[in-house]
Amino acid sequence: MNKIQNTLVQLKAEARKSPALMTHVVMGYPSLKESMAIVAEQARAGAQFVELQIPFSDPMADGPTIMKANQAALDKGIKVLDCFKAAEKLAGKVSTPLLFMTYFNIAYRYKGGVKAFCRDSANAGMSGLIIPDISIEDEVENYWSLALNYNLSPIPIASPITPKARLKKIAPLAKKGFVYCVSSTGTTGAKNTLPTGLGSYLDKVRQTVKSPVAVGFGISQPVHIKALTGHTDIAIVGSACIDIINKSKGNYLKAVTSFIASLCK
Amino acid sequence: MKKTNYNPNAAGYYGPYGGQYAPELLIPALEELTACFLKAKSDKKFLKDLSLAYRDFVGRPTPLMLCENLTKHIGGAKIFIKNEGLAHTGAHKINHCVGQALLAKRLGKKRIIAETGAGQHGVATAAVCARFGFECVVYMGAIDIERQRPNVFWIEQLGATVKAVNFGGKRLKDAVNAAIKDWVTNVRDTHYLLGSCVGPYPFPEINRFFQKVVGEEIKSQLKNNYGLKPDYVIACVGGGSNAMGAFNAFLADKSVKLIGVEGGGFGNKTGEHAMRFKGGKVGVVEGYKSYWLQDSDGQISDTHSVSAGLDYAGVGPLHAYLKDTGRVEYDSARDKDVLAAVKLLAKTEGIVPALESAHALAKAIQLAAQLPKTKTIVVNISGRGDKDLFILAKQFGDKEFIKFTANFSKHE
Numbered sequence: 001m002n003k004i005q006n007t008l009v010q011l012k013a014e015a016r017k018s019p020a021l022m023t024h025v026v027m028g029y030p031s032l033k034e035s036m037a038i039v040a041e042q043a044r045a046g047a048q049f050v051e052l053q054i055p056f057s058d059p060m061a062d063g064p065t066i067m068k069a070n071q072a073a074l075d076k077g078i079k080v081l082d083c084f085k086a087a088e089k090l091a092g093k094v095s096t097p098l099l100f101m102t103y104f105n106i107a108y109r110y111k112g113g114v115k116a117f118c119r120d121s122a123n124a125g126m127s128g129l130i131i132p133d134i135s136i137e138d139e140v141e142n143y144w145s146l147a148l149n150y151n152l153s154p155i156p157i158a159s160p161i162t163p164k165a166r167l168k169k170i171a172p173l174a175k176k177g178f179v180y181c182v183s184s185t186g187t188t189g190a191k192n193t194l195p196t197g198l199g200s201y202l203d204k205v206r207q208t209v210k211s212p213v214a215v216g217f218g219i220s221q222p223v224h225i226k227a228l229t230g231h232t233d234i235a236i237v238g239s240a241c242i243d244i245i246n247k248s249k250g251n252y253l254k255a256v257t258s259f260i261a262s263l264c265k
Numbered sequence: 266m267k268k269t270n271y272n273p274n275a276a277g278y279y280g281p282y283g284g285q286y287a288p289e290l291l292i293p294a295l296e297e298l299t300a301c302f303l304k305a306k307s308d309k310k311f312l313k314d315l316s317l318a319y320r321d322f323v324g325r326p327t328p329l330m331l332c333e334n335l336t337k338h339i340g341g342a343k344i345f346i347k348n349e350g351l352a353h354t355g356a357h358k359i360n361h362c363v364g365q366a367l368l369a370k371r372l373g374k375k376r377i378i379a380e381t382g383a384g385q386h387g388v389a390t391a392a393v394c395a396r397f398g399f400e401c402v403v404y405m406g407a408i409d410i411e412r413q414r415p416n417v418f419w420i421e422q423l424g425a426t427v428k429a430v431n432f433g434g435k436r437l438k439d440a441v442n443a444a445i446k447d448w449v450t451n452v453r454d455t456h457y458l459l460g461s462c463v464g465p466y467p468f469p470e471i472n473r474f475f476q477k478v479v480g481e482e483i484k485s486q487l488k489n490n491y492g493l494k495p496d497y498v499i500a501c502v503g504g505g506s507n508a509m510g511a512f513n514a515f516l517a518d519k520s521v522k523l524i525g526v527e528g529g530g531f532g533n534k535t536g537e538h539a540m541r542f543k544g545g546k547v548g549v550v551e552g553y554k555s556y557w558l559q560d561s562d563g564q565i566s567d568t569h570s571v572s573a574g575l576d577y578a579g580v581g582p583l584h585a586y587l588k589d590t591g592r593v594e595y596d597s598a599r600d601k602d603v604l605a606a607v608k609l610l611a612k613t614e615g616i617v618p619a620l621e622s623a624h625a626l627a628k629a630i631q632l633a634a635q636l637p638k639t640k641t642i643v644v645n646i647s648g649r650g651d652k653d654l655f656i657l658a659k660q661f662g663d664k665e666f667i668k669f670t671a672n673f674s675k676h677e
Contacts, residue, residue, distance in 0.1 A: 057564040058438065058550050060445055061288045067432060080562045104286055104549045109563030132288045133552070139276070140284065157289040161452065166292070185290055186450040 003097035003127040004153045004177050007048055008212055011233065018229050021263055022049035022214060024101070024238035026066060027083040028073030029055070030245065034252065035073075036086050038245065041253050043096035045260035049234065051130060052090075054083045054102035061132040063189030065239040065246075080106060084124050091125025099128035099155065107131060107143070114141050118150045128153035128177055136170055144173050153177030158209075160184060160201050167208040174211040178234060181205055183217045190220035190240040194227055202231040222262050237263060271516050271583060271592075277466020278554075280589060283582030285465040287552045291445075294452045299467040301372050306474055311367065318363040319478060322396060325360075327351045327479075329486035329643070334613040335630075342496070342636035344629055347483050348616065349507065350649030356619060357479060357507045357647045358389040358460060364475030366393040369456035376400040376451065379458040380444040382409055382437035382503065383574035383621060384416025385648055386460030391423035399456075401425035404443040406436040409573045416652055434567050437503075437577045441551055461504025462581035465552030469581050476510025483643055484514045493641050497632065499524045500645040501624040502595065503539075503574045505581035507647035512593060522594065524632075525584060526624040528570030529597035535560075539568040541580045542588055542595040550578075555585040571600040571660065572620035572653075598627040604660050606630060607650060619648035620656070 001009075011020050023042040025035050039050050055073040059066065083100075091098055100121050107129075110117040121129060129152055134143045136156055147154035153176040158167060160182070170179060181202060184195040195218070205213055215228060216236030220243070225235050241259070248255035277285050285295060305311040319325040328351060332344045349357040369377055377399040381387030387403040394401035403420050407429045410417050417427050433439035441464075448457040462469040462476075480498070487493045498515055500508035502525040515521040530538030535558070538544070545556035548563055558566040558578040570576040587593040598606075603620060606627040611617045618626055622645065629644045636642070650657065658666035 057433070058442055060442065060551070061290075061449070063446070064432075071433065074564060105557075105559070105563040108549050109546070109559065109561070133286045133549070135285055135287070135292065136289070137276070137285075140278070140281075159290040161293050162289060163293065166289075182290060185452050187446050 002151050002153060002176065003095070004049065004099070007097050008178065011048065019225060019232045019235040020048040021046065021260070022051060022234050022236045023047040023260065024051040024053065024236070024241050026053045026055055026069040026073055026242065027086060028076060028078030029069040029242070030072070030252070031076065032078060032082055032086055036090055037253060038256055039090050039098070040094055041256045042241070042260055043094040045257050046264035047096060047260055049097050049099060051099050051101040051238070052083065052087055054080055054100060054106050056103040056106055059103060061187055063187035063239060065190070065242050066188050069242050080110065084120060087126060088124040097127040098125065099130055100126050101130040104131050104133045108141070114143055115146050118146045118152060122150040122152055126152065128155055130155045130180060132157055136166070136173055148176060155180045157182060158205055164208060167205060171209045171211065174209060178212040178214045179205060179209050180236070181213055181215045181232070183215050183219065186217060188217055188239050190243055191218035194218065194224055199231045222265060225263055271586070273466060273470055277470070279583045280586040282553070282555050282585040283466055283469060284554050285552065286549045286554065287465040288449060290449050290452065291465070294448070295465055295467065297372065298368070301368055302467050302471050305368060305371060311371070314367055315364060318367065319360070323353050323359050323363060324351065325478065326482045326486065329483060329490065331491065332614050335610065336633070338609070338613055339630060339633045341633040341638065342640035342642050343638065344633050345487065345641065345643045346616070346646045347479060347511065347643060349479065349645065349647045350616070350618065350622070354385070354389045354392050355649045355651060356385040356389065357476065357510060358386040359392065360478060360510065361460070361472040361475040361506060362386070362389040362393040362458060365456065365458045365471065366397040366399065368471070369399065369458070370397060372456060374399070374454055374456040376402070376455040377458050378402045378404065378444050378447050378455055379460055380404045380437065380440035381460060382440065382576060383572060383619070384409065384413035384420070384652060385574065387420045387427070388416050388423070390458050390460070391420040391425035394425060395423050402447065403427050404430055404440040404447070406430045406434070406440045408435040409437065409440070412573055412656055413652060415654065437573065438565065438579070445551070461506040462509045462583060463504040463551065463553060463579060469553065469583055472506050473509045473513060473583065476506050477513040479507070479510035479645065480512060480514030483511060487641070487643065495521050495643045496640045497522045497524060497642040498645070499526065499625045499629050499632070499642060501526045501575060501621045501647060502580060502584060503528070503577050503621060504579070505584040507645055509581065509583060511645040516592060523592065524628060525593050525595045526628045527595060527597040528572060528575030528624060529599040530569040531600050536567040537569050538597070539570045539575050539577060540597045541578070543597065553582050555582045556580050556588070571603060571656070572624070574619070574621040575624060596628055598624040602627040607657065616646070617650035618646045619650050620653050622646040622648055
């Protein structure tokens with residue numbers, strides 16, 4: 001069992017009503033040091049999972065907020081190895097399960113390839129991987145089996161237009177973790193209202209997938225989390241975590257603390 | 266399509282390249298498109314509609330012409346040009362645009378989006394959307410918009426909306442990224458009219474299918490009108506759609522040498538060129554595996570070419586496979602040689618090629634000089650140079666034209 005699995009077991013045992021929280025950080029944004037402090041603070045303030053995004057030049061599934069943060073981190077010269085070193089330090093410091101989120105080319109070009117990327121992620125203390133541009137049908141890169149072999153939870157993604165037949169294919173891939181349900185068609189980014197029909201879509205996923213489900217894209221406010229109660233195990237707040245940093249005018253840790261606290265209420 | 270080793274497998278790979286590395290949100294749309302395409306390509310009614318659109322809307326067949334003056338000037342192999350510049354909207358892009366519009370109709374989509382580099386694909390997309398009745402949005406990098414304002418104007422006159430892309434390098438790759446984002450958001454009613462033999466499967470194959478008419482025409486025109494077979498077919502390679510079109514009919518015949526020409530820019534350093542096959546490494550970006558100009562971490566590099574259409578960090582997956590197998594040779598042309606080639610074709614044959622196509626021409630000029638007169642070279646002039654008016658005037662240092670543009674708005 002890895003930390004994600006332990007946390008999932010614990011959450012189930014608690015029989016909690018409101019969903020658990022997964023937050024997001026782009027490594028190297030606003031700076032490497034600050035991004036590390038933000039991860040630690042998110043965990044301390046109550047996030048049950050934290051996504052550490054390794055920046056990429058062409059983040060296909062991300063909206064403007066996260067894309068700009070990716071570019072800003074790269075402009076500062078952040079390297080993939082910097083992210084691994086920072087992640088290792090963080091994993092030694094916080095007990096919260098951490099996941100690397102990135103795009104497939106980063107894993108593919110990693111020294112030693114996808115296998116080494118999975119191995120080193122595990123060695124750095126990461127518990128899971130989220131890579132949106134690798135298909136669930138992949139038979140060429142062996143991504144799913146490599147990640148599972150290194151005791152990582154590779155997180156498959158489902159969307160409102162994923163047919164039931166595909167959900168059935170997704171289910172076994174989520175056996176060590178959860179399914180990441182994209183709330184609506186679109187890219188990441190905070191929105192004011194949740195899409196209509198979100199609850200019934202999540203309920204549909206839960207009928208097919210036994211693993212816990214998480215929902216992300218557009219979730220940014222405490223009222224969203226409340227509305228998701230009973231429909232999802234985990235709420236994912238991504239772009240909004242970056243918006244908070246952007247708006248904080250320097251006092252970002254305090255802003256992170258109160259934001260996470262408001263979401264965990 | 267003729268069965269060759271160059272057809273993709275069921276997962277969309279040409280050898281190790283290609284595939285479908287796309288977010289889950291796009292997979293149902295890609296599957297729907299694949300099924301529609303596989304059915305359409307052997308559907309008599311569809312093929313009939315396509316050939317009528319080629320004939321009456323596009324203006325096919327486009328001419329194949331022997332460049333007698335240019336050949337004489339060089340004094341080597343015979344140079345023919347396939348003049349795709351005479352296709353409607355001025356370039357080969359219209360071929361896959363009509364094809365995909367017909368597919369989108371079959372799929373019942375209401376809206377078409379596209380990315381564009383040089384603007385040619387945008388104009389062609391806007392034109393087919395007007396003709397076949399689709400709402401149309403074209404994404405274009407802010408830098409390309411500056412370089413290709415006339416095309417932006419025409420796209421808008423054709424009833425489409427141009428959206429400027431202001432992130433990243435603000436060029437073709439960023440426009441692709443923005444278009445993918447739109448598609449992800451509006452996938453239910455929108456078709457993404459991808460403008461080259463790139464992207465996740467089935468796009469590289471769809472565009473190859475709609476472009477292959479170019480090579481088929483080259484083959485029959487050369488045979489019927491001149492009693493010849495080409496020794497060389499040369500085409501420029503950005504994403505690689507015009508080259509795929511020109512090459513496809515000859516892939517199985519190894520006696521025909523095929524040469525793809527990349528944007529050599531002005532130097533070998535990162536950001537000075539777009540030579541994917543010289544400086545690139547295999548990577549997975551924008552939904553497909555191919556050669557990409559990237560750094561050691563896998564971050565995509567900036568590129569440069571005097572022609573917006575070749576200024577792209579990736580290259581179509583079938584080209585990557587043709588490179589590895591040695592079936593196609595890939596070379597590059599520098600900006601300055603390309604500009605000289607534009608001038609030479611204009612003065613000798615009365616035809617101004619697009620800057621993209623002039624890359625292929627520059628290679629042909631160099632090659633013809635080394636070959637005997639008995640040899641036959643066909644250059645695919647993928648587009649005409651009208652769209653490059655402003656950039657050519659600047660590059661040629663035409664003071665009067667620059668004065669004209671500065672004064673234009675004063676003379677109402």
